[in-house]
Amino acid sequence: MKFLDAIEKRLLEELNPKVRLVLETGRYIVESGGKRLRPLFTVLTCGLCGGNPERALPLGVGLEYIHVASLLHDDIVDGAKTRRGKRSANLVFGNGVAVLTGDYMYAKALHLFSTYGNIEMIRVVSEAVMDMAEGQVLEISKVGDIISEEEYFRIIDGKTAVLFGACFGVGGLSANCKEWEELKKAGISIGRAFQLIDDLLDYAGDPQKLGKPVGNDLREGKCTYPLISVLGELNRDYVKRVLRGLEEPEALRQKVIELGGVEKTRERARRELERAREILNRFEDNEYKKEILKLVDFVVDRNI
Template sequence: MTADLQLHAGDAPPSLLTLMELVSDDMELVNDVLLERMQSDVPMIPQLADHLVSSGGKRMRPMLTLACAAVLNYRGRKHCDLAAAVEFIHTATLLHDDVVDGSDLRRGRQTANIIWGNSASVLVGDFLFARAFELMVEVGSLRALHILSRASAVIAEGEVSQLSAQHQIETSEEQYLAIINGKTAELFAAASKIAAVVAERTDDSEERLDSFGRNLGMAFQLIDDAIDYVSDEETMGKGVGDDFRDGKITLPVILAYARGNAEERQFWQDAMTGKRISDADLDHAKALLHKYDAVTDTMARARDYGQKAIEALAPFPETPAKAALSEAVAFAVSRAY
């Protein structure tokens, strides 16, 4: 039977708690690895790294590695080292992203670039990338090294593509989906897929876990796109409307622009090029998004990707790990932050 994203309807809302409890013992090992590998004789490195690593993130990506390994009934600890590598890659990209975006808040705290400066953030991000590659090499799997090193390159390409598309209101839906497939979904896919490598399972398992992670990552990013316009700073832990003021072309904007009249399209052109970014302009943008169901339709697209993620798990045995991953998908498409 194919699981359904509505499986929690009428019950308690989906959460990450089930997944977190499932992998709690392994996550302790992962956290030990992270703490050990953040150390350096240069004091600023562990200070800055700890600021972000300990800032309350959901740790979704390393948990995917651990839970997918549980789905495959893997016994060992290589998945913990790879999960730590995944988290280091993710943390490094966050440090670099905040510099590129000029962000001042992440998860409700000042960003590292605001506290220590852009140069330190970039260089510590590089340090964490290096630590990630050390862990990959130590695991001793060329296949895992290939998957995660390729993912790192694809993420960088996705970020550069997004930077190139910034302020470009004519960006198509197809182009945007390709961007988020690179900058977000690729690491979700790699984090899931490497579990099949350490478990020495078939290529079919690799492909299914890749599909699971990739579709979950797409859903996760689309929800991020949507809630930037409908949530609040306290809930999100970052500024409301940051994407709008940064001129980031996200799916809600693409849909509203495509559906708008000439005057409304001109507004979006002005807004995305930095000419209309006041609070009143943000309110007008929200009104246009509501008028054309742009946020609603973005969330619907996210649910479609979420359903594909759940379907990718269908051939695996019914286990607590599989159920926890399915609930994590439901959480990802229903969250408000």
């Protein structure tokens, strides 16, 4: 990918705290890897709209810092022990250092947007961060409960999709694109698809490729789309007992797979991506559009 090396380099260059432990923690999670979809979408969307992608590079880095900060905080909330096949940062450095490093990254993102962006971009991103926090709180409040499809999408829109939307919106704004709000909608649909596939992989992924065991959502009492899509064929009292930790979750995980929950989730992700493609195809063809559409295909077809 054309801009990936530049993104990786800038992610480390901008990480320049005065306290060494913050640097060590930040580098630990940044160097753990990641697909860098958010900064790539930001830069490519700028190019799609006829802008200079280099202008959007620090903005994409800021959006990736927001994503990384959310991972640091999520792992503390979830008590996670692994992240991308490595020990989680909170396990290595402690909860206090991890949460404060996350705070530093949020502030660094704001600094990048105040330096390279404009007030409209800051509004878009700050709204996304507020929605992310609300999505996470809503998810926590529903642990152990069966939730509706509507509640599920409220959760994943907050925790995942709105940040993808911000990437497309900021990319459009950096090119002075009048249709940036439509691009933001495309990003939200892509973010929805991304989270749907994440939730699918928690049921039927390869633990070695994922870098973590499957079945975590059920063990943590989270009701996600694969389960929601087949609830009508399951005993709800049994499902509640599993979600509340009163029954072993493995049998339910296997049953959801047998009933087609994985296929139904992938199909719903494909429908979300069709909405995104419909918007993207309104724009003229260029090399950046081609790369965006490749990444869109990757989102739904990936196995990690």
